[in-house]
Amino acid sequence: MQKALTRGPSFAQRPAGLRPGWLAAGVAAVLVALVAGVSLGPVSLPPGSVAAELLNLLPGVRLDSGLSEREIAIVTELRLPRVVLGLLVGGLLALAGGCYQGVFRNPLADPYLLGVAAGAGLAVTAVISLGAGAGGALTGLPLTIPLAAFVGSLGAVAMTYLLGVAGGRGRSTATLILAGVAVSAFLSAGQTYLLQRNSDSIQQVYSWLLGRLATAGWHDVRLVLPYFLLTTVVVLLHRRELDVLSVGDDEASSLGLHPQRSRYLLIAAASLGTAAAVSASGLIGFVGIIVPHTVRLLAGSSYRVILPLSLLFGGAFLALTDVVARTAAAPAEVPIGVVTALLGGPFFVLVLRTARRVLT
Amino acid sequence: MSAPSADDPSPGAAPAVEVCGLRVSLDGAPILAGVDLTVERGEWVTVIGPNGAGKSTLLRALGGLLPAPGAIRIFGTPSEALRRRERARVVATVAQSPVVPAGMTVFDYVLLGRSPYVPPLGRESAADLAAVRDVLDRLDLGGFGRRELATLSGGERQRVFLARALAQGATLLLLDEPTSALDIGHQQEVLELVDQLRREHGLTVLATMHDLSLAGEYADRMVLLAAGRVAAAGPPRDVLTEDLLATHYRASVRVLPGEHGPLVVPVRPR
Numbered sequence: 001m002q003k004a005l006t007r008g009p010s011f012a013q014r015p016a017g018l019r020p021g022w023l024a025a026g027v028a029a030v031l032v033a034l035v036a037g038v039s040l041g042p043v044s045l046p047p048g049s050v051a052a053e054l055l056n057l058l059p060g061v062r063l064d065s066g067l068s069e070r071e072i073a074i075v076t077e078l079r080l081p082r083v084v085l086g087l088l089v090g091g092l093l094a095l096a097g098g099c100y101q102g103v104f105r106n107p108l109a110d111p112y113l114l115g116v117a118a119g120a121g122l123a124v125t126a127v128i129s130l131g132a133g134a135g136g137a138l139t140g141l142p143l144t145i146p147l148a149a150f151v152g153s154l155g156a157v158a159m160t161y162l163l164g165v166a167g168g169r170g171r172s173t174a175t176l177i178l179a180g181v182a183v184s185a186f187l188s189a190g191q192t193y194l195l196q197r198n199s200d201s202i203q204q205v206y207s208w209l210l211g212r213l214a215t216a217g218w219h220d221v222r223l224v225l226p227y228f229l230l231t232t233v234v235v236l237l238h239r240r241e242l243d244v245l246s247v248g249d250d251e252a253s254s255l256g257l258h259p260q261r262s263r264y265l266l267i268a269a270a271s272l273g274t275a276a277a278v279s280a281s282g283l284i285g286f287v288g289i290i291v292p293h294t295v296r297l298l299a300g301s302s303y304r305v306i307l308p309l310s311l312l313f314g315g316a317f318l319a320l321t322d323v324v325a326r327t328a329a330a331p332a333e334v335p336i337g338v339v340t341a342l343l344g345g346p347f348f349v350l351v352l353r354t355a356r357r358v359l360t
Numbered sequence: 361m362s363a364p365s366a367d368d369p370s371p372g373a374a375p376a377v378e379v380c381g382l383r384v385s386l387d388g389a390p391i392l393a394g395v396d397l398t399v400e401r402g403e404w405v406t407v408i409g410p411n412g413a414g415k416s417t418l419l420r421a422l423g424g425l426l427p428a429p430g431a432i433r434i435f436g437t438p439s440e441a442l443r444r445r446e447r448a449r450v451v452a453t454v455a456q457s458p459v460v461p462a463g464m465t466v467f468d469y470v471l472l473g474r475s476p477y478v479p480p481l482g483r484e485s486a487a488d489l490a491a492v493r494d495v496l497d498r499l500d501l502g503g504f505g506r507r508e509l510a511t512l513s514g515g516e517r518q519r520v521f522l523a524r525a526l527a528q529g530a531t532l533l534l535l536d537e538p539t540s541a542l543d544i545g546h547q548q549e550v551l552e553l554v555d556q557l558r559r560e561h562g563l564t565v566l567a568t569m570h571d572l573s574l575a576g577e578y579a580d581r582m583v584l585l586a587a588g589r590v591a592a593a594g595p596p597r598d599v600l601t602e603d604l605l606a607t608h609y610r611a612s613v614r615v616l617p618g619e620h621g622p623l624v625v626p627v628r629p630r
Contacts, residue, residue: 014467015467015468015471016465237481240478240482243461243468246459246464247459247461247472248459250420250425250455251459253423253424253425254423254448254451254453255448255472255473255476255528256444256449257475300463301462301463301464302463302464302468
């Protein structure tokens with residue numbers, strides 16, 4: 001046996017983990033997205049002043065940013081909540097995507113795999129089209145659509161789960177994915193039918209489907225935050241277990257784990273987070289699949305690396321994408337789901353071409 | 361290796377494995393129909409048998425992957441009384457073709473073997489890392505730590521799979537076809553390594569194998585499994601007979617006396 005490799009033993013023997021450099025890069029990306037997201041807009045503010053004003057939000061900090069009262073209001077009441085919501089939603093979607101990819105051992109898994117998108121889509125379509133029929137009384141309430149999306153998402157995941165479990169024990173990973181496909185198709189058909197019957201609501205439904213952070217206030221942030229915290233804590237605590245799960249259920253069991261138990265807990269946590277993200281900002285595609293894979297290709301394939309970095313870079317990516325979405329065609333807004341795919345697609349191809357790691 | 365429950369399980373010197381009337385059915389089809397088997401501590405027992413005889417099912421049941429209430433005792437403890445983590449510290453399995461996770465380094469892969477010692481949702485301790493370094497050095501894998509497992513050759517991989525099993529600190533090693541993916545030289549190398557580890561660490565080995573001569577050279581005892589039952593058991597010369605192999609494998613073979621065990625040579629039927 002060749003005892004090759006010139007590196008000394010001490011260098012060779014560290015476990016995979018989040019290197020400080022990558023963590024710093026992730027935090028820096030979030031901070032850049034925060035300052036850029038707050039500075040750029042119809043009224044451009046100097047990034048330095050914005051940074052000072054953001055620091056002022058910390059307890060015990062009192063800096064002179066040189067911004068007027070009105071500008072400060074723009075920062076704290078209009079732009080900051082929107083940027084923060086972008087960070088939370090992007091982080092949640094990327095984290096949930098990375099988690100699903102690990103749980104299903106499938107690189108194509110994304111947060112919408114188990115029917116979240118179709119469930120939310122049908123529920124929101126139903127509320128908008130039926131609400132329009134009821135004279136707008138239903139959709140007039142600020143909470144109706146988010147609530148419908150949330151309930152629809154979780155209802156769809158519950159259907160998928162029941163269908164998958166009925167499909168048989170032991171094969172549950174594959175049957176769960178197939179059940180997700182079936183449930184998605186079923187609910188999408190219902191949604192299409194409703195849209196067909198109520199074509200006047202198509203535009204409203206589509207603007208929701210393509211995702212938006214536009215109407216975000218602190219109110220939306222407060223709604224998403226508890227789920228964000230819950231999902232993040234549960235998923236990040238399982239990052240080592242997801243590495244063990246990568247050898248398959250039998251071997252993971254031999255190593256002392258309960259793969260099914262971990263799997264269902266993680267699916268529940270990731271689905272809850274996704275449902276919260278969807279209810280706040282509609283269906284934003286692409287983030288949940290592209291961000292974790294980019295992290296995997298660049299920073300390492302261990303879930304101890306993928307999950308925390310997906311959270312940070314996913315948030316930064318979506319917040320920056322939102323800047324493009326609201327400035328590129330100002331004063332009109334481009335749907336953010338369109339921008340994530342337009343920017344993310346080419347970027348991912350670039351990463352695929354330059355990274356040396358293997359994806360699957 | 362610290363595997364307290366394996367070194368000193370409650371009843372003094374109970375055998376490593378006791379199987380008594382093990383029955384397993386999968387989807388209604390009986391796979392094992394009453395198997396009895398005992399493996400003493402430190403022994404190497406190899407299970408042979410034609411395809412579909414139930415060899416892998418037997419190993420899966422022993423590894424706790426199939427329910428077998430009341431039929432299996434591991435170091436004297438009823439199998440179902442062992443919690444998964446406890447079992448993983450006592451029994452280590454090397455699957456027939458283990459999954460090779462994309463992008464995972466050899467060090468991280470062997471570190472997975474420490475899972476039964478890592479607290480739930482916790483992380484590995486310095487002792488776990490030291491145990492992995494120790495195992496890598498012992499298996500001559502010290503230089504491979506940073507290599508990706510997927511880039512290793514078949515023989516090197518098999519040593520890494522063994523390393524993960526050793527890192528578990530288990531004293532009972534279940535090997536499902538440990539040499540099936542290897543050329544003849546690497547087959548010998550891996551089996552010699554297993555035998556050496558068995559002597560050095562007092563391991564008990566229960567393996568399944570298809571290469572009968574090779575199986576006979578390394579096993580203390582052999583068990584011939586056919587149609588879910590034990591058709592023969594004993595030292596290799598009692599099990600590897602032309603009659604038994606003709607009956608249960610429907611194979612035409614010559615059995616020649618060898619230095620370490622009978623040599624089984626297939627011959628064309630007349």
